Amino acid sequence: MSVNSASATFVDRHIGARRQADIDSMLKAVGYGTVDALVDTAVPNGIRQDVALRLKDALSEVEVLAELRKLAAKNKTAVQMIGQGYYDTVTPAVIRRNILEAPAWYTAYTPYQPEISQGRLEALLNFQTMVQDLVGLPIANASLLDEATAVAEAVLMMRRANKNKAAHDGKTVLDADCLPQTIAIVKGRAEALGFEVEVADLSQGLPDGVINGVVLQQPGVSGRVFNHAAVIAAAKERGALVTVAADLLALTLITPPGEQGADIAVGSTQRFGVPLFFGGPHAAYMAVAKGLERSMPGRLVGVSKDDAGVPAYRLALQTREQHIRREKATSNICTAQALLAIVSSFYAVYHGPDGLKAIAETTHSHAATIAASLKAAGLDVLHTSFFDTVTVSVPGKAAAIIAAAEAKGINLRHIDGDTVGVSADETTTQAIVAGVLEAFGAAAVDAAAGTDTEFALDAAVERSSGYLQHPVFNTHRSETQLLRYIRRLSDRDLALDRTMIPLGSCTMKLNATAEMEAISWPEFASIHPFAPDSQTVGWRELITDLEDQLTEITGYDQVSLQPNAGSQGELAGLLAIRGYHLSRGDDQRTVCLIPASAHGTNAASAVLAGMKVVVVATAPDGSIDHDDLNAKIEANKDVLSAIMITYPSTHGVYDADVREVCDSVHSAGGQVYVDGANLNALVGLAQPGKFGGDVSHLNLHKTFCIPHGGGGPGVGPVAAKAHLAPFMPGNAATWTEGNDVPISASRFGSAGVLPISWAYVKLMGAEGLTEATKSALLAANYVAARLNEYFPVLYTGEGGLVAHECILDLRGLTAKTGVTAEDVAKRLIDYGFHAPTLAFPVAGTLMVEPTESEDLVEIDRFIDAMITIRKEIDQVANGDFSVENSPLRHAPHTASAVVSSDWTRQYPREQAAFPVHHLKQDKYFPPVGRIDGAAGDRNLICSCPPLSEFED
Numbered sequence: 001m002s003v004n005s006a007s008a009t010f011v012d013r014h015i016g017a018r019r020q021a022d023i024d025s026m027l028k029a030v031g032y033g034t035v036d037a038l039v040d041t042a043v044p045n046g047i048r049q050d051v052a053l054r055l056k057d058a059l060s061e062v063e064v065l066a067e068l069r070k071l072a073a074k075n076k077t078a079v080q081m082i083g084q085g086y087y088d089t090v091t092p093a094v095i096r097r098n099i100l101e102a103p104a105w106y107t108a109y110t111p112y113q114p115e116i117s118q119g120r121l122e123a124l125l126n127f128q129t130m131v132q133d134l135v136g137l138p139i140a141n142a143s144l145l146d147e148a149t150a151v152a153e154a155v156l157m158m159r160r161a162n163k164n165k166a167a168h169d170g171k172t173v174l175d176a177d178c179l180p181q182t183i184a185i186v187k188g189r190a191e192a193l194g195f196e197v198e199v200a201d202l203s204q205g206l207p208d209g210v211i212n213g214v215v216l217q218q219p220g221v222s223g224r225v226f227n228h229a230a231v232i233a234a235a236k237e238r239g240a241l242v243t244v245a246a247d248l249l250a251l252t253l254i255t256p257p258g259e260q261g262a263d264i265a266v267g268s269t270q271r272f273g274v275p276l277f278f279g280g281p282h283a284a285y286m287a288v289a290k291g292l293e294r295s296m297p298g299r300l301v302g303v304s305k306d307d308a309g310v311p312a313y314r315l316a317l318q319t320r321e322q323h324i325r326r327e328k329a330t331s332n333i334c335t336a337q338a339l340l341a342i343v344s345s346f347y348a349v350y351h352g353p354d355g356l357k358a359i360a361e362t363t364h365s366h367a368a369t370i371a372a373s374l375k376a377a378g379l380d381v382l383h384t385s386f387f388d389t390v391t392v393s394v395p396g397k398a399a400a401i402i403a404a405a406e407a408k409g410i411n412l413r414h415i416d417g418d419t420v421g422v423s424a425d426e427t428t429t430q431a432i433v434a435g436v437l438e439a440f441g442a443a444a445v446d447a448a449a450g451t452d453t454e455f456a457l458d459a460a461v462e463r464s465s466g467y468l469q470h471p472v473f474n475t476h477r478s479e480t481q482l483l484r485y486i487r488r489l490s491d492r493d494l495a496l497d498r499t500m501i502p503l504g505s506c507t508m509k510l511n512a513t514a515e516m517e518a519i520s521w522p523e524f525a526s527i528h529p530f531a532p533d534s535q536t537v538g539w540r541e542l543i544t545d546l547e548d549q550l551t552e553i554t555g556y557d558q559v560s561l562q563p564n565a566g567s568q569g570e571l572a573g574l575l576a577i578r579g580y581h582l583s584r585g586d587d588q589r590t591v592c593l594i595p596a597s598a599h600g601t602n603a604a605s606a607v608l609a610g611m612k613v614v615v616v617a618t619a620p621d622g623s624i625d626h627d628d629l630n631a632k633i634e635a636n637k638d639v640l641s642a643i644m645i646t647y648p649s650t651h652g653v654y655d656a657d658v659r660e661v662c663d664s665v666h667s668a669g670g671q672v673y674v675d676g677a678n679l680n681a682l683v684g685l686a687q688p689g690k691f692g693g694d695v696s697h698l699n700l701h702k703t704f705c706i707p708h709g710g711g712g713p714g715v716g717p718v719a720a721k722a723h724l725a726p727f728m729p730g731n732a733a734t735w736t737e738g739n740d741v742p743i744s745a746s747r748f749g750s751a752g753v754l755p756i757s758w759a760y761v762k763l764m765g766a767e768g769l770t771e772a773t774k775s776a777l778l779a780a781n782y783v784a785a786r787l788n789e790y791f792p793v794l795y796t797g798e799g800g801l802v803a804h805e806c807i808l809d810l811r812g813l814t815a816k817t818g819v820t821a822e823d824v825a826k827r828l829i830d831y832g833f834h835a836p837t838l839a840f841p842v843a844g845t846l847m848v849e850p851t852e853s854e855d856l857v858e859i860d861r862f863i864d865a866m867i868t869i870r871k872e873i874d875q876v877a878n879g880d881f882s883v884e885n886s887p888l889r890h891a892p893h894t895a896s897a898v899v900s901s902d903w904t905r906q907y908p909r910e911q912a913a914f915p916v917h918h919l920k921q922d923k924y925f926p927p928v929g930r931i932d933g934a935a936g937d938r939n940l941i942c943s944c945p946p947l948s949e950f951e952d
Contacts, residue, residue, distance in 0.1 A: 010061055011768040014510055015775045016855035026782040026856065030801075035774050039685065042777055042801040044656040047691040053684055054552055058765025061514040067762070068755060072523035074538030079410040079432050080276060080528040083389050083423025084221055084733075085147055085179045085745070087271040088526065090426055094479050095273060095346045096520060098486045099339075103707075106339055107496035107511055109503060110299075110711035113825065113835050114314035115306075115892050115926045119489030120342060120710040121313035124301045126472055127269075127345035129943040131285045133467040134251045135244075135265035136258025139942050140287035141298040142315075143341035143712070144333065145564050147268040148185040148732060148745035150284035151178070151215060151245050153297045153331055154264045155186055156608075157288075158213030158241040159195065160330070161295045167239030170210030171196035177203075177220025178245065181732035181745040186215070188741035192575060192610040202231050211240040216262075218246045218254065222382065223367075223389025223421070225254060227460040232261040248272065248285075249426075250387040252353070252360040254461050263289045271425065273347030274340050275520070277752025278539050279529030279745070280564055281713035283337035283344055293317070293940065297331035299711065303941040306929040307890070308897065314931050316940060326613075332567045332604035335701075339709030346486065349476055353468040359426050363388045366424040366433050368455040369444060373433075377442035382419075385458040389423040391415070392440070405439035411531055412436070470944040492927045494834055496707075499924075500858045501834040502783075504652065504805040504847025505599070507680055507702035508834075509854075515705055515759040519752055529746040530733055543748055546758045547717075553761075553769070554676070554696060555687025556719035562729040562742070564749040566677060567601045569697025569716030570644075572729050572743045574609035576695055576720055577642045577671045579727030579740070589669065591636045593643040595624055597650045597841045602675060611641055622651040622795035624661055633668045640670040647688060648678045648803035650841045651795040652780070652849075662692025671695065676719070679703045680851075681777065681804035684770025695720040704757035715750050715757070718743075775852035776804045779859060783850050786863045790870040794845060805849035807842060808866075814844055817876045818883035821846050824869055829892035830915060831865035832924045861918075868915055881906040887915070895925040 012018050017026060023035065032038040059067065080088045091100065099105045111117030111124075124142040131140035144150040155172050162168050172190065174183055176199050183199060190197045200207045202216060203226055214235045219225045232242045243264040244257035249271050257265040270282035288296050294317060302316030348356065364387055371381045371390045380393040394401055395418045402420065405412045410432065413421030422436055430444075437444055468474070476482040495501075501508035518524055527536060547559040563569035574592070581589040592606040596618045603613045614636060617628040624645070633640060643665045648654050655661075662672045674693035680703040682688065688696050700706045700715035708714075720728060730740030731747045748754070764772060784793045784806040791808035810821045821844050825835030837847040850859050869888070876883050883889055885906045890897075893912040903909060914920050 010763045011058070011771065014512065014764065014768070015772055015852050016858070017775060017779065022856040023778070026778055029785045030778070030781045031785070035778055038781065038801065039774050039777055041799040042781070042797060042803065043654050043685050044798065046656070046659055047686040049555070049685065049687050049690060053766035053769065055549060055761070055766040058768055059762050061763065064759050064762050065514060065517060068518045068759065071538035071542050072518065072521050074541065075523045075527055076535040077522055077526050078406070078531065078535060080526070080531070081423050081436065082411050082413045082528050082530050083421055084413060084530060085181070085268060086276055086279070086528055086530070087423060087425040088276060088427045089271045089273055091273045091275060091343070092347065092350050094482055095343055095350060098483065099343055099346060101516070101520060102490070103497040103511070104490040104493065104495050105342065106707040106709050108493055108710040109501055109506065109508055109708050109834065110335070110338070111315060112838070113829070114312065114931050115826065115928055116494035116829055116834060118313055118927045119492035120338065121301050122489055123342040123345050124338060125303070125313055125942070125944060126349060127341045128301060129470060130345055130348045130468065131248070131287050132943050134248050134256060135246060135287045136256030136465065137262070137265055137287040138290050139293040139296070140285060141296055142301050143336040143338060144284040144286055144298050145337060145568065146280055146282055146745040147245060147266065147284050148179065148182040149568070150266040150286055151182045151243065152185050152189045153333070154243040154266050154286060155213060155215065156189070156331065157264065157292070157295055157297065158243060161292055162212050162239070162241050164239035167210060167212050170212040170240070171198050172213050172215070173202070173207060173211055174199045174215045175202040175217055175220065176200060177222055177224055178215060178217040179221050181742070182245065184732040184735035184742050185745065187737060189608065191741065192578065192608065194610065206231065206234055206238070211235065211238055213241045213243065215243045215245065218244050218257065219250055219387045219389060222391045223386035224383040225385045225387055225457065225461055227260070227458065228257070229260045236261065247387065249356065249360050249363070251463070252357045252467070253364065253457060253463055254387065255463050256465070258289070259465065263292065269341065269344035272344035274343055275525035275752065276528050277525055277750070278527045278536070279748055280750035281337050281340050281752055283341035295330060297333050299336050300942055304932050304935050306931050308929050310928055312928040312931045314933055316942065326600045326603040332571060332601050332608050333565065334567045334601045335565045335712040335714040337713055338711035339713060342710065348468060349473055349485070350482055352473050352477065356468070363424050363426060363428065364457070366428045369433055370422055370424070370436055371455045373437050373442050373445045374440055376445045377440065379440065379442065384454045385461070387457070388425060389421055392420050392422070393418060394420055401439050405436060406532065408435045408439060410435050410439065411528060412439070472944060494829070494924060499832050499834065500850070500854050500862055502836045502848045502850055502862055503834065504807070504837040504849040505650070505677060505840070506708070506837065507849060507851060508708065509705065509851035511705050511707035511756070512760070512763070514763070515756045518755040518759070524755060525752060539751065542758055543751065543754060546754055546761070549761050550698065550717060550719060553683055553687070554679070554698065554719045555689030556696070557689070557722040558725040558728060559717050559719045560728045561715065561717045561754060562744050562747065562749040563697065563716040563718055564744045565712070565714040566697055566699045566716035567605060568743050569718045570601055570605035570675070571608055572718040573673050573695040573697055573720065574605055574611065574642065575741050576718070576724045576727040577673065578609055578611070580671065580724050581641060586669070588639050589641040591639045592641055593629070593632055593665070595645060597622070598644060598646060599650060599675065599677065602644045606644065622649060622653055623655045623657060626657070629661065630664065633664055637668040640665070640668050642671045642673050644673040644675060646675040646677060648681045652802050652805035652807060652847065653795050653797040654803050656798065659692050677702065678804065681773060683773045684766065685773055689719065689721060695724050700757045705760040706753045706756045713750050713753050715753060772852045779850040779852060779854060780804050780806055783848055783859065783863065787866055790867055794842060805847055808846045808848060809844070810846065811844040813873055817873055819873045819876055819886070819888050820844070823888040823891065826930055827869050827872070827888045827891040828865060829926050830913065832919065832922070833862060833865060864916060887912050892926045892929060894927065894929050897929060
């Protein structure tokens, strides 16, 4: 297939198997003469789009970067003093270049295979320790999506975890000084789930009525800092749980929430070295009191041991994952913000406790100088106890002051016509302070006048406890030390920069350097999400263009890029369906049909949208059981809200009956949600918005090349037909009740990574995108054809073909030999591979997705590894060694195990470490052996080991 000459070089680099000889070899194995013939058989004719994608001609890398420069130039950088939960910060260059911009970190997958994830797991454990120390609570998770949604998760957690019978069903009370976007998010979630939320000024005490949980903000959005201990005590006396949304930098100076009695602390780690990014991605955090850890949403890194007794890290309490608990999951969150959490953890390692405190003190000093100077000029400063934010009453003059500051290149917060907010941060200087004061018509007074008198922090809130005492936060003071620590951790991992990651459903393909390049340009990275529209023209042009391109690709009528994860896109789509039914008076339509094979986030998202989940059975061939579907539709026809289907199916097959399923649901008055997780098998070939879908979410971190980052960032846009468009996500910063429910804290979610997907679409063009889809189908069917005789392919569609992935069934081999799918997954590590998806969607199987980006040499290397492993399984079957004493059960093999003088195993060292010849020249040794997960869950340790253990 010909490709526009301007893009040929990039398409050649993105698609791995481009040589005609390689394509012919793969086609021969599959049994087809051309790629188009294979595609025509695999993809049902009834869903094929009849016209090519209408996208502009593809651009070269040079042209795309030039276009991005033009868009960046339309943004206007400024001194960002708007605050409201977002602050400018300095990303240390050593962290920016060697983590944020380093493929060893950003191409890693979620650490579900912990033996090859020890580096990023250690960095995330540092993150958890950092949070626990600063907030004064014993258990923290490894990040959430953003602060506002983290508060929403805390509210739902309080409602689940409150054991006080009298308070369990009571209202949730939010402090009026919470961030506006937080209040909007919580109220939106509450409306769908049907519980009461009251907003009150908690500095005046608790409101009347039965209270389930209370949310406080420290410091408040106004900047106010006050001692929460009395309010927290009063809430607990009334049976309520308490959450404090706290600023980590402020907590270096302020008494932490845990010491004041809070049950939960949440917040953002953005100001720990993560750029503003026009609103995201930013890692939120959550920490909880003892006893609540098993109810906490998100991922939790814990300490366990490997099979040699060596301490090792893993994700703890994994039974909370959505694909296991489904509609009973604690939340619908699947991804996190791992890459940004790692950046913030290294920021704490870089600065240490003294450095962080010095930044906080300087920030507070600048704010105090502003306050003292404004008061001296006769202005009314509304709060005397604050950390970084000064709120000033300027009757009738707010707009003029905001404009005067903007003219000096400074953005202030326009609260209302009479009130202005000024937020200092790490980047604030005396010159900036002077510019702010000039905008108010004031002159600077001696800084000491602001810090030694009435604008000092209230002694009642000053922190006295220590934090970040572990050596990791006190050792890497020189850049040389830090650089080597970063390298040491990255060397313990296995990411896409080293090897193919053949994960089914997760699409680990190329994240091209040219696509990544623009995200750290200041004109994109240093823009506040609430900056004036006049300063964000380039950002909004890029976003609108990307939305238009995704609308064309999917066949829908409107796209919102706000959801900052696939799970949040699911929720947005289901809330749109809910809003549509309510607008028509169909408030009884609350049932959501979900196939038994669906990803667990589907069920969890449906529950969060206020729906009741009804499961539809799976037929023996992996498709939807139509008899059961029709029975469920008939039984619920008057209350049917929607069906959620994944296409191609979770089993990696193009089901030919998808239009029939859609028509059946529509005829009963329901809507069709098409989960777009597998859109990379459709782009250019079929459009869900044209074959029956009413709404879908997409995964830009899969199909459209945003890297996974070790478990985030993600972007999960929601695409909808015109009748659902009025119910798409609203803007949390300007939201009022009764309007469209916002999904994320900022209007455009994780905008900072959108240039990646924009660049990908521009570089590929319509023909390149379509060819990528076809190449992914060819690669998956090649793997299936080559491996079927060794590991039977469980499900196939037309012509015995699969879509973009295939499920290898090991259950027969397990029954015969005892070798499990997990044994094969761990053994692949010895061959230098990340394992395929283990035990999903079918237990005892492996789901393989080679993607279009892998070349034939790498695909064959994986196939050869799997065939060699099958020979080792046959050795077990033949009695050469028992499964307990096999290289499969002892895998993965560390270097220390292989060189040990105590080697007593029934197979030779060479088979353990070098099962195929090429590994002798290029070998990755995992840092630990197989990890005992159960031990880690029984003895939950989720922070850096105690100093005594470290010293031992």
